[in-house]
Amino acid sequence: MQCSRWTWICVVEFVLLVLITGLFIQTYSRVEEPEEASADLTIFLLTSNSDVRQCLVALANDTGLRVELTEADTGSLTDFETRRNLNMALLAERGPDIIVMDDMDAEPYRRAGVLQGDMVPLAQSWFVISCRGNMIEPSGDITSLLRQLENRSLRFDHGFDIMAAMVYRIYVAPGLSGDKEKDSLVLKHFFSDLKHMRAMFRKKDAYVSFWKENLDIAGMNFFDRVASEKADVALDYLTSLDQLQELSALNNQTGLQFSSSVFPTNSLPRCMMAVTTSAAHRQEAERYLKYARSEAGQETISDNGLLPASRRVMFRALRKRPPETFLTRDLTINAPRVSAKECRELSRLLPTKCEEGTDGAIMQLVMQKAQSYMNGSKSLTEATEEAADRIWLKWNE
């Protein structure tokens, strides 16, 4: 009887051991080649955008690859949690083949050796300011810029978020040093100016909000408001050839002036892609990226609604575009084919080099505190000191 009891214990233990070993093997072993691959390529995106998604799929179709897109912000996870999950997958060497690094700081990934080769933007966004009458002068600081804008009738809508983000990038970020006192002073000016700016914006628009993803800006622009004389100044991002053609037409037909040179940083990279070192489909991933950077790939990108990173392809595609009619809230704009001369003009305004992408983590910290100051839940000193404190932590960790 006793013997039989011990036999049972042995059997149960054996089963337990087998289960634990199985679990261990399952956890730590890496399947090199899946038996039946559902996709030839997996791509991870931190921020979801329909245009970007469409482009990635179109590029995959061109290369004859089946692509699986993993988009982070479709679920209920925060950016932080999503990045943690991505890191977990990368460390377990089960990560995606390609990462779209928009809104992510690529440096730690480079340092950790999980990215292979260079990271190149496949597309870009172009920040444009358009004016009726005199163009706004380039200014070295936000206060003088605000003074110029204050006397003009403005059209922004979501522009406040865009402006806040741009002002942060251009005037504030370079001044931050990780020194609590100095940063607090820089932020004090910035927060006061933001509040002042919001007051200006509120004269025109009732709805004002910060956008969490400052780069994920919908494809709408308000230059038509300037063209229809409902505003003197408009600020927006150009993200597609459609918008570029529309702006060019407005410029020709209504005498609207536009420039990107008011701000020193005005082209932001989009679709910063890199192959991971643990990519299960490395060859396919490299082929995909090579194609995406080629002229044919860049054309696919422009055909699918994004401004391609290659200037040559951009202007060639712009010149090839047929005449089009754009219906806006106030105007019907008949945009003819863009001439070579206009392309040259645009080319002169267009910055030659895309800035490096950042993860915007510090900006997010700063904007949170700015918002708490502007909605009255914190005083200026409280908000700036807290922001400086968080920046110090971020810089020193």
Add this chain to the structure above:
Amino acid sequence: MKMVVHEQKKIDNRRILLLLTPSVAGVCMFLLLPNIDVLHRAFTQAATGEFVFLDNFRSVLDNEAFRLAGYNSFLFAAISLPILILGTLFLAMLLYEYVGKGSWTKTALLLPMAIPSASIVLTWKLLFHKQGIVNGVLDTIGFEPLNWMDSSAALWIVVGFFVWKNSGFYLVLWMAALSRIPRETMEAAMMDGADACQRMRFILLPQLKGSFAGIILLAVLHLNGSFREVSQVTGEYPESRIFTLQYLLNNWFSALEVDKIAAGAVLYSIPFIALVLLVQHLWNRKESFHAE
């Protein structure tokens, strides 16, 4: 006869080993091996796998955020552990003395452990937001509202939360330890005219000495247990006084600083291991003293 006893002992030993095997296997696979991996990574560079000896440790120790987080973690432990352990001990002795076994108080104190994190976080935010309940009450009695989680009070709120959340568990542990003390001893002391304080000092506390080691160890290991709720309230970058090592390790992981996490985790574990060894040593000394 001697041979039979020897054989029986051998069989017993085999049975003990057999019974321990699954547990040992589990510990090896899910704790020991990952820890060895962390130790290995602490001495190597993440990108290349190159052996860098103490470079990772140097970079972690030079890191100002690490030093701040280490100090904050120590401060948090130094404040919250005595409050938790001594507070629940005092409460358990009161319950033992005056309330008895089947009390609803114990159940009520255990409730915080059963409340889901999301509810705790929501309640916390409702209480301590600038426009929250606490500030509402303060406002009505004429005090200035405070940004609780961004002020020096944040540390005390986190300590309070940690104590509140874990007190039920430690109360049960203390109650279990107290239940081993014969009631007759207490009754005899009462008959001899000992008051409540004397009974606590001369009967209860000496008899609880043995449980202290285990409970302290558990409390130390529980120190990180409240991090999830706290981080959900404060985000990744809280007020610098509550920026503890868990925040830092989490942020490093988010930034994929694998070498730093590994070295930081090794450094972080040193005080814990030292404390466990110390308690174990004291425990062994006490055992050998009793054996003599």
